[in-house]
Amino acid sequence: VRYELIKGHGELFKVQRETGDIEIKQSLEGHNREYELLVAAYDKGITPCRTEVTVHVKVIDRSMPVFRKQFYSEIVAENVQLHSPLALSVQAESPLGRKLIYSIVKGNELEEFALDFNTGVISVVDELDYEQQQQYELIVRATDSVSGVHAEVPVSIVLQDVNDCPPEFTEESYNVSISEAAPFGTLVLTVVARDNDTGINQKISYSIQVDKSNNATDYFYIVEDEGTVYLKQSLDHETSPSHHFVVVATDQGAPSLSTTTHVWLTVLDM
Ligand SMILES: [Ca+2]
Ligand SMILES: [Ca+2]
Ligand SMILES: [Ca+2]
Structure with a gap:
């Protein structure tokens, strides 16, 4: 069998006719890229048959830094304290023992993060908001x-929701x-709150809200998870032509947050 370079970069590579070894004709320094070579093998028949193979050559610079991990990720609460370093430590090594400089090249257009160029330590430097970006x-x-x-x-930072709304x-x-x-039992109104x-x-x-001065909870009750308010007993225009009470909406976060609204109710005379 004999081998021959059919196509691709004959100025840089040659194929040994007898062994098929691929050799470099000149230094590839500064040629940090990939090559595709097409090599054919011929038999020694009178009318030689041949088969072809594509060879991919990737030139790796000896000084290329190597990261310790293929990717980094961390989960961070949206209310993380500013300027505190993240636990993930992005570290690379130079095969030649040279000093490395770190930088963020993508994904930090609004500068929420800062990277120490000497150490690779990432800190959150601007308010994060799970409600805006997760x-x-x-x-x-x-x-x-x-x-x-x-x-x-790649470094992935995943936010965790905090009860801040x-x-x-x-x-x-x-x-x-x-x-x-x-x-009694009549639906009075439905209040709706969003979070x-x-x-x-x-x-x-x-x-x-329990308020001794208006006794509203004697007249009305609210379905806790629906916000529907029903009559507990019938009303009397002559004794109370109107009622007022406060409805509280409370979320289940820890600590929970709540908001109030006022209900003004007019009793129509019959
Ligand atoms: Ca938020
Ligand atoms: Ca939140
Ligand atoms: Ca909430």
């Missing part, structure tokens, strides 16, 4: 301080009218 995908680069040759690694009622206050003839957090941090329970 995850950051950074690319960190380590550069050989002598040759400028660099390597890159209070429930918000869809109405500032509620005004309703109800006939004094309405029997921008997730999970239990956004799960709301409703209650009527």
Whole structure:
């Protein structure tokens, strides 16, 4: 069998005719890239048959830094204290023992993160908000301080929701009218509050604030997880032509957050 370089970069590579070894004709320094060579093998028949193979050659610079991990990730609470370093430590080594310089080359356009160029330590330097962005995908680069040759690694920072949004009622206050003839069990109104957090941090329970001066809880009750308010007993226009009470929406976060709204109710005379 004899071998021959059919296609690709004959100026840099040659194929040994007898053994098929691929040799370099000149230094590949400064040629930090990939090559594709097409090599054919012929038999010694009178009309030679041949077969071809594609050979991929990747030139690796000896000074290219090597990261300790193929990727880094960390989960961070959205209320993480600013300027405190993240636990993940992005570290690379220079095969030649040279000093490396670290930088963030992608994913930090709004500069929420700072990277110590000497140590590779990442800190959060601007307020994070889970409600705006749940995850950051950074690319960190380590550069050989002598040759400028660099390597890159993906760094994923995943935010964790914190209960930092209070429930918000869809109405500032509620005004309703109800006939004094309405029997107990009548639906009076439904209050709705929304919460921008997730999970239990956004799960709301409703209650009527107990107030001895208006006895509202004697007349009305609210379904805790629905915000529906029902009559507990019928109303009398002559004794109380109107009622007022405060509804509280509380989320289930720890610590929980709550908001109130006012309900103004007019009793219609029959
Ligand atoms: Ca937030
Ligand atoms: Ca939140
Ligand atoms: Ca909340």
